Amino acid sequence: MEKKISKELLKKLLAMAHLSASQEDLEVIAPQLAKVLDYFSDLEQLNVDLPGTSQTTGLQNVFREDKIESSMATEDALYNSKSTLNGFVKTDIVLQKK
Amino acid sequence: MFGSISETQKAILSGDIKCVDVVDHFLQKIDEKKHLNAFLTVTREQAYDAAKKQDKLVSSYGRAVLERLPLLGVVVSYKDLFLTKGVRTTAGSRVLESYIPTYSATIVERSHTSGMIMIGKTNCDAWAHGASGENSDFGPTLNPHNNEFVPGGSSSGSAVSVAAGLSHVSFGTDTGGSVRQPANFCGIYGLKPTYGAVSRYGVVAMASSLDCVGVFSGYLGDCKKVFDVVRGTDGRDATLKNGGFHIGRKPVIGVPDEYFSEDVDPVVLENVMQALEVFKGGGYKVKRVKLPSTKYAISVYYIVQPAEVSSNLARYDGIRFGESREMFGLEAKRRIVLGTFVLSSGYYDEYYKKASKVRTLIINEFDEAFKSVDVLISPVSPSTPFRIGEKSADPLKMYLSDILTVPANIAGIPALSVPFGRYKEFPLGFQLMGPKFSEEILFEVAGDFERMTDYKFIPV
Numbered sequence: 001m002e003k004k005i006s007k008e009l010l011k012k013l014l015a016m017a018h019l020s021a022s023q024e025d026l027e028v029i030a031p032q033l034a035k036v037l038d039y040f041s042d043l044e045q046l047n048v049d050l051p052g053t054s055q056t057t058g059l060q061n062v063f064r065e066d067k068i069e070s071s072m073a074t075e076d077a078l079y080n081s082k083s084t085l086n087g088f089v090k091t092d093i094v095l096q097k098k
Numbered sequence: 099m100f101g102s103i104s105e106t107q108k109a110i111l112s113g114d115i116k117c118v119d120v121v122d123h124f125l126q127k128i129d130e131k132k133h134l135n136a137f138l139t140v141t142r143e144q145a146y147d148a149a150k151k152q153d154k155l156v157s158s159y160g161r162a163v164l165e166r167l168p169l170l171g172v173v174v175s176y177k178d179l180f181l182t183k184g185v186r187t188t189a190g191s192r193v194l195e196s197y198i199p200t201y202s203a204t205i206v207e208r209s210h211t212s213g214m215i216m217i218g219k220t221n222c223d224a225w226a227h228g229a230s231g232e233n234s235d236f237g238p239t240l241n242p243h244n245n246e247f248v249p250g251g252s253s254s255g256s257a258v259s260v261a262a263g264l265s266h267v268s269f270g271t272d273t274g275g276s277v278r279q280p281a282n283f284c285g286i287y288g289l290k291p292t293y294g295a296v297s298r299y300g301v302v303a304m305a306s307s308l309d310c311v312g313v314f315s316g317y318l319g320d321c322k323k324v325f326d327v328v329r330g331t332d333g334r335d336a337t338l339k340n341g342g343f344h345i346g347r348k349p350v351i352g353v354p355d356e357y358f359s360e361d362v363d364p365v366v367l368e369n370v371m372q373a374l375e376v377f378k379g380g381g382y383k384v385k386r387v388k389l390p391s392t393k394y395a396i397s398v399y400y401i402v403q404p405a406e407v408s409s410n411l412a413r414y415d416g417i418r419f420g421e422s423r424e425m426f427g428l429e430a431k432r433r434i435v436l437g438t439f440v441l442s443s444g445y446y447d448e449y450y451k452k453a454s455k456v457r458t459l460i461i462n463e464f465d466e467a468f469k470s471v472d473v474l475i476s477p478v479s480p481s482t483p484f485r486i487g488e489k490s491a492d493p494l495k496m497y498l499s500d501i502l503t504v505p506a507n508i509a510g511i512p513a514l515s516v517p518f519g520r521y522k523e524f525p526l527g528f529q530l531m532g533p534k535f536s537e538e539i540l541f542e543v544a545g546d547f548e549r550m551t552d553y554k555f556i557p558v
Contacts, residue, residue: 005439013435013442017408018415018423021431029432035494036436040397043452052454053461055307055337056510056534057294062336076200080419091417 005033100124101555102317103172103266110171111161117149117171117215124173124217128264134240136258138178139186140218145173148215167213169327172320175265177256178219179226180206181300185216189302190234190252191224192425193414203300204335205269205311205328212327217265220255224427225411226271226304228252229279229499232490233429240486241283242558243523247483250280253314257284260314263557267324268314273304274399275478275503277312278515278529282478285517285525286555287321287544289313291329292341292534293510299334305406308399308507316555318548321514322541341535345472349539350383352471356392357502362480369519369526370477373547377475380550387467387474391459392505398460399504400497401440401453408437432493461509464533473543474531477502478515482524506531514540516547517555 010030014021021029074087083090099109100123109115128140152170155163163170178188181199183206188194202210210216223233231239231254239254241247242262249258253270257280260268270277272290281288289312296311303309311328315321331338353374358367378384411434416422426434440449467474480501489496506513511534519526530540547553 009439010435013438014431016442017412017434017438019426019431019434020424025428025431029428029435032432032493033436033439036400036497039494040401040449042394043397043401043456044448046394046452046456048452048455048459050455050458050462052451053457054454056461057337057339059294059337059339064333072200077418079200080197081417083417089418 005030005037103169103320103323106171106266107164110156117152117156118146120171120173121145121149121215121217124265127262128217131242131262131264133245134242134258134262135221135237136239136255136262136264137175137218138188138190138221138236138255141185141216144185145215145217148210152213152215169209169323170213172214172267173217173265174209174214175218175220175256175259175268176206176216177222177253177268177270179222179271179302180269181302182206182216182219185219187219187302188236189225190222190236191427191430192235193420193423195421197420199300201300204297204332206300208328209324220253220259220268222254222256223252223429225302225407225430226252226273226276227407227429227433229275229496230254230484230489231280232486233427235427238486241483243285243483243525246485247524248283248486250283250479250483252276253280253312256314257281257286257288260284260286260316261558266315267320270312270314271301271304272310272312272507273308274403274500274507277314278503278513279479279499281314281515281517282527283483283524285527287315287318287517288515289321289325289537290506290513291325291537292512293507294337294339295329295341295512295535295537296325297328297332297335297338299332303410305403306410307406308403310507316557318541318544325537342538343535344538348382349472349543350385350470351377351543352385352387352467352474354387354389354392354467354474354476356389357476361501362477363482365482365521366477366480366526369521370475370528373518373528374475376547376550380546385471387471389463389467389505391456391463394456395460395505395508396498396501398453398456398508399500400436401449402457404433404437405441405450406437407433408441429493457508460505464505464509464511468533472532472539473536476529476531478527478529479503482521482526503529510534512537512540514544516544518547518551518553
């Protein structure tokens with residue numbers, strides 16, 4: 001059976017990812033995602049009693065020596081920012097006073 | 099004279115040509131082949147500046163210059179996913195349309211320190227999402243063998259850059275086949291190294307547990323030379339390891355049944371079987387092996403990869419750099435939403451967690467296979483190049499093009515796309531996969547094959 005992604009769920013997912021889509025795009029994306037999810041159903045039948053893999057190097061806790069090194073200059077870090085003020089990135093207000 | 103690295107360097111050191119002439123040659127080719135839309139930025143001035151400096155060094159030091167610049171006079175292009183200080187880097191997306199990096203990727207620095215000369219940044223599917231080059235926000239790249247067909251993707255422009263003779267070599271990225279498949283569709287070599295062999299510092303991230311930096315070249319020897327210069331730890335990418343080994347005997351070639359299924363175009367299969375006959379004729383031992391979970395690879399890949407994509411693309415906020423998230427194209431939106439879904443509470447166990455377990459299963463099967471064989475041979479793509487527009491309206495159909503290349507990414511093992519044979523105007527080929535850090539063995543086997551078939555690269 002084909003899995004459904006309702007338009008409500010799709011809108012919620014888009015909002016969670018800070019994205020928006022036109023009504024037309026929603027109409028296109030929803031059935032495409034349903035088809036892809038339907039394809040994944042081959043995994044459902046499979047019973048796997050193995051630990052998961054999230055990386056393949058086997059490396060753990062890779063640290064450098066804790067000493068001060070030179071880092072990117074402020075002007076370089078701000079170079080591509082559209083809005084800056086006194087050496088900081090300027091953003092819209094996130095928290096408002098009541 | 100402008101063919102392989104050694105041929106070009108010989109001409110430079112004997113005084114027949116200057117580095118500036120090499121740059122002239124490739125810039126002229128880029129102008130002639132502009133319609134292929136392989137380049138998003140051509141770095142004409144930087145290339146001439148670098149070449150002039152090298153010409154001075156050649157006249158002062160002669161042959162000894164190669165000790166300082168082993169890749170002197172080698173013209174390189176970079177997929178527009180590699181940060182290049184002072185040179186616009188777009189990732190093929192309008193989101194980064196005017197982004198000018200203030201630092202360079204490790205591989206860019208290492209390339210330039212070794213003598214390579216950057217000629218430009220190449221077109222690609224936006225954020226490396228695609229198998230055709232059609233998802234670029236700057237228009238599709240065309241296959242140089244027939245302009246109505248795709249060159250493969252996502253490193254579309256890099257493959258065309260080498261295949262059409264617009265640079266000696268090119269760097270791409272391979273998350274699920276994005277170097278090997280376009281190399282296959284364009285008729286050149288494409289190396290996807292072991293995960294963790296080449297630094298990804300300064301590379302726009304797609305799916306961090308799968309992403310690899312890869313190399314395109316027309317000549318096998320060039321691929322090895324470039325790989326040797328960029329590989330190894332850099333103190334910046336924490337996933338890096340140094341490694342490599344030889345086996346000291348003729349490698350045994352494994353043929354995994356599951357890669358030769360009826361879903362693969364008979365033309366492609368028949369050609370790989372011919373390659374296998376060449377190996378047998380050359381005294382190679384060939385063994386059949388089983389990788390039964392290969393059939394789950396696409397599901398695993400298209401769960402794990404979008405999950406990591408949704409996380410990596412979350413950093414594009416339009417505040418510190420780049421345009422707003424409104425500028426993401428449809429394919430990026432699809433992958434972000436899919437990734438957000440498979441990671442979301444209530445679906446995580448069913449999708450992401452399950453996929454990560456099946457990933458272990460696939461890895462274990464490769465480990466088992468490599469107990470009895472040294473390399474695996476298989477087709478690269480299940481089909482010959484497809485027409486522009488043929489699959490673009492059906493994402494699932496496009497995703498299925500990756501079916502034979504994603505397993506190597508899932509397992510983190512190296513794989514090399516080797517050109518061999520033709521069908522109509524299109525080149526064909528096969529891939530060799532080996533255990534982690536077996537790149538030397540892949541080069542050795544491919545080199546032997548090149549000698550046995552007397553293969554010569556001719557740019558389109």
